[in-house]
Amino acid sequence: MGCLLSLAATSAHADPASLALLPPRIESTAQSAEQVPSRGTSVLGVTASDPQGSPLTFTWTSTEGALAPPVHGATTSEVTWTAPDCLPPDSAPVKVAVTNALGLTSEVAFTFNVGGDLSLDYQKPFAVSQFSELDSVTVSPTSLQLTAKSLPLSAERIVFEQPVSLSLQLVRKNAGASHTLGWMYRDELVARGYVGPNDELLDTNSNGIADLHEDLYNLAPPTGPQARPYIGMWPRCPRSFLSGSFLYSEPGLAMNAACQATFRRETLADARPGQGNVRLLAEVVGRGLPDGNPNGFSDLGRYPRIPNLLEPALPENNFLGLGRLAFLITDDDEDAVTYTNMGPVQDMRLTAPDGIPDYDVSAYTAEGVLRPQNPDPGITPRDRKVTLGPIDAHREVVFFLVTYFEGIHEPLDEGLTFPCLRKAANGRCELFLQTPVSVFFSKASWNMDMDVRGTSPAAEFNTGCAYRDTCNRAAPNNSGGSCALPGTTQRLCGWLDVQALTMLRQPEYGNIFLPPERLFVPASSNGAMPHLVLASSPIYPQRWLMGWEDLNGGGDRDFANVVVQLQADPAGVARTAPLDALPPDLDPRCIISRVRMAKSDSVGPYCPSASETSINYAITPECSICSGGTCVPNPTPTWLHPALTPGVSEAVMNVGVFGGRSLCWRVALGTRDFRCQPEVINVDIGYELTRLP
Ligand SMILES: [Ca+2]
Ligand SMILES: [Ca+2]
Ligand SMILES: [Ca+2]
Ligand SMILES: [Ca+2]
Incomplete structure (x- = not known):
């Protein structure tokens, strides 16, 4: 405190006869603050005495800032100085001159730091x-x-207001089929001309088959008015067929290694709800049961059994792929095979289900391409999670599940149907696709298979209730194994099985105990079968549970053949x-x-x-x-x-x-x-x- 920077005696006004006389002596100075905030104040004081005992006068001056009127005593003076916003380095802006009756003066200057101090803390406690x-x-x-934000999502519209980093963790796979889980940006499908303004699939070559479905299986003819570019390098089985008045190509994904013709007319049960006991002559292309020959049931590309359109853009699909493959296979089981070995990668693991897929996930990029270098060699807990990467705000994501399973048409007894390529005006399917490679989208109306039951909702569950195969979902109120919804008399069958519920309670999945709430699958707008249910709850904010139904037509409608946790990293x-x-x-x-x-x-x-x-x-x-x-x-x-x-x-x-x-x-x-x-x-x-x- 107090900074006596200079002390100077001056005799400018004294005559030579008074040389022996002495100027006032500064006894002490006071300075309430040397470090002053911008526009802050400091109280300055001086105490002086005169060796000759004559009265003293005090004069305060400042070159920066402002002085209040000083208060003088006989030997003291005090003034309040208001600082400017800042000072040049090494400034001594305030000075006091003490003058005695003989005209002799002593001065003292005051130095300041104004406006900030590196060593002080100007951040108040957080508020x-x-x-x-x-x-x-x-x-x-x-x-x-x-x-953590609670962001409800529906399977129909997976889009975020802010950029997010999404990742997926496998929870449970419970199916005879094998699967590949991937995703696309909706805007890339729009740009390619597959999707119209109301989310409807377009048929730009007017041959009755949505162009998206047509290109998944490369059904368009190679020439003529309905021709479309082949998705891939070349067709494995260049074979055409006539259906209605249109020429189409047969689908390599549903043909054997010898490319035997598959198109035929046969009597099949009507797939429309309530019509399953009516058998009609329909047209079918493709075969549903693969023969184990690795060269059959393939459209080539990077992965022979994944439709080239759903592969990432690569030379092998002529850079026409639009998909990103998150999990190449969802197998998490004690055997070492995928369904008739159709999986894009080998099942490499024989351990009990633990949420880690049975292949080396980290060997592949987020798009599903083999990396030059694997950051985590071998199958480890790190392979549980796959990062989809940063997702731009307002870019809608559409997930898809490719399934490998025999194509069966039993709408009445089993709830199963072949996917439908072309419908008549009355909704009856005119042209079926029989295939062991099916594609299901998170958007119900984009699916090819018809909802053979036609109930609304398509399915519903009590998420707090464990799945039991004895529970009758058609009449849950009178069925053993159903659980009441809290506060109501309504009972519903459970969704996830005990193994899946146990997995969710692990720390890796966020210790989630599913609440007893109703979860339902809305019917689609166009009679197509929904295949994904997406559960959200404030109990597990920023995480969603995806439950896929992997059977064409819905089958048992358990919506839990593959259960995956989607999360937006906080x-x-x-x-x-x-x-x-x-x-x-x-x-x-x-x-x-x-x-x-x-x-x-x-x-x-x-x-x-x-x-x-x-x-x-x-x-x-x-x-x-x-x-x-x-x-x-x-x-x-x-x-x-x-x-x-x-x-x-x-x-x-x-x-x-x-x-x-x-x-x-x-x-x-x-x-x-x-x-x-x-x-x-x-x-x-x-x-x-x-x-x-
Ligand atoms: Ca078309
Ligand atoms: Ca392929
Ligand atoms: Ca396995
Ligand atoms: Ca690994």
């Missing part, structure tokens, strides 16, 4: 009001934490408002020269891998844009990243080059594992101002 942006971050005085951002120590109308000559950021953060409670979380800090000296006395947050400031390490850390940055005059910071929090949550416990901000010359 919501200090933040100009809070996205999925919860604020308490001693912590910033991620807030992420959030907090950005502070401008630090209020800096006035919004700061003197334009003042700029922030240095900033210190100190922080304390942690991750927990259970972090199996440190790389799963991120806590990224940034600071900007260009926080606000001010005009006419009004300031708004700068939407595009330069964010500077201090060199901080996990835990407790501190960094000082030179920021003078930006010439900024308002300061704020932000932190971006993220985790890929719900068990490992990042938390900011404290942030200190110090700064210094300097004045431009």
